[in-house]
Amino acid sequence: MSGDVLITGASSGIGKQLALDYANAGSTVIACGQSEERLAALSQQNDNIRTLAFDVTDLAATQCAFDALSPLPKLIILNAGTCEYIEHGQIDSALFKRVFDVNLFGLLHCLEAMQDRFDDQTHLTFVGSTASYVPLPRAEAYGASKAALSYLAQTLSIDLAPRGVTVTLVSPGFVKTPLTDKNDFPMPMIVTPEVASEAIRTGIARKEKEVHFPKKFSLILKTISLLPLSIQQSVIRKMTGKAA
Ligand SMILES: NC(=O)c1ccc[n+]([C@@H]2O[C@H](COP(=O)([O-])OP(=O)(O)OC[C@H]3O[C@@H](n4cnc5c(N)ncnc54)[C@H](OP(=O)(O)O)[C@@H]3O)[C@@H](O)[C@H]2O)c1
Incomplete structure (x- = not known):
């Protein structure tokens, strides 16, 4: 493929x-996901879309799926x-593991499975989150996984x-998707x-090395991240209605 x-x-x-x-712009796309049904429905919308169904948390399955690619696409968007949130600061290591398994190790599995075939045309794109800019309540697992991804991308x-x-x-x-449809708080x-x-x-x-949006929102968070941590935490508490 x-x-x-x-x-x-x-x-x-x-x-x-x-x-x-x-x-729609004429590129041929290898669309990956877990749900064969949703991928099949997507490929029916455009003849340029081919699909690969596998679980990124499974290194062997990821390797097997990418071995079918010849040559490797030049643009790889991981x-x-x-996203799962913790409640009241209660650490649930199983929840952290689930989130990190997809957001960090899933991405690492993709890289490991393809890295030997990267060349000077390869462009990698990692989708992180502005959640990694500042400490957001309940986002300990999600934010930490995206902070790790951000460091990885930069390095x-x-x-x-x-x-x-x-x-x-x-x-x-915030982007309106099934992931955020589950959120029970305002999403500015x-x-x-x-x-x-x-x-x-x-x-x-x-x-570009870094893409962040919407600009007004991401720049506010970036600015807050420059403040001393005590002020950052106070601002975030007020913004999220968690004022002590
Ligand atoms: N929406 C936002 O506001 C927002 C903000 C910042 C960052 N992001 C990031 O943007 C990315 C896309 O998010 P989204 O909002 O579009 O979420 P989404 O609608 O829930 O889509 C998530 C996608 O990831 C796939 N996926 C999840 N677990 C997988 C696994 N184990 N193996 C293979 N594929 C897996 C899902 O495939 P299946 O459904 O087939 O399992 C689905 O295609 C995520 O990395 C998210 O963290 C989103």
Whole structure:
């Protein structure tokens, strides 16, 4: 199987919109996800979309799926992710493991399965989150997994540069998808998957190191992250209604 763009987490939300937009623009897309049913429905929407169903938490399954790719797509968007919140600061290591297994180790499995075939045309894109910018209540597991992903993207960008491999880190604010439909709190400045896809594709086309959106929201969080931690935490408590 061959394609121009590989997208994990393409059976839903942001990844699905990216798959449709790249396919509508004429690129051949390898859309990955777990749900064969949703992937089949997606491929029926555009002949440019081919599908690969596997679980990114399973290294052997991930390796097997990517071994079917020849050649490796030049653009690889590692977007598969999940979100679970903890309650009242109660640590639940099983929950952390579930979140890290998809958001960090799933992404690492994809990289490990493909890395020997990267060349100087390979462009990697990691979908992180603005949640990694500041400490957000209940997001201990999700935010930590995305902070790890952010560090990984920034470091790999340096280490892979001699091979000509480029890396873009994407940090979305809130996007309306099945992932955020589960949230039970206000989501300021939430955008549609269409807006998210446009921002991501524009950033990738420019080979930007970092793509974050919506700008007003992400820049507010970036600014807060520059403040002393005690002030950051006080501002975040007020913003999220968690004032002591
Ligand atoms: N929505 C937001 O506000 C927001 C904000 C910041 C960052 N993000 C990040 O953006 C990415 C996409 O999120 P989304 O909002 O589009 O979520 P979504 O609609 O829930 O889609 C998540 C995608 O990840 C796939 N996935 C999850 N676990 C997987 C696994 N074990 N193996 C393979 N695929 C797996 C899902 O496939 P199946 O459904 O087939 O299992 C689905 O295609 C995530 O990394 C998320 O953290 C989202």
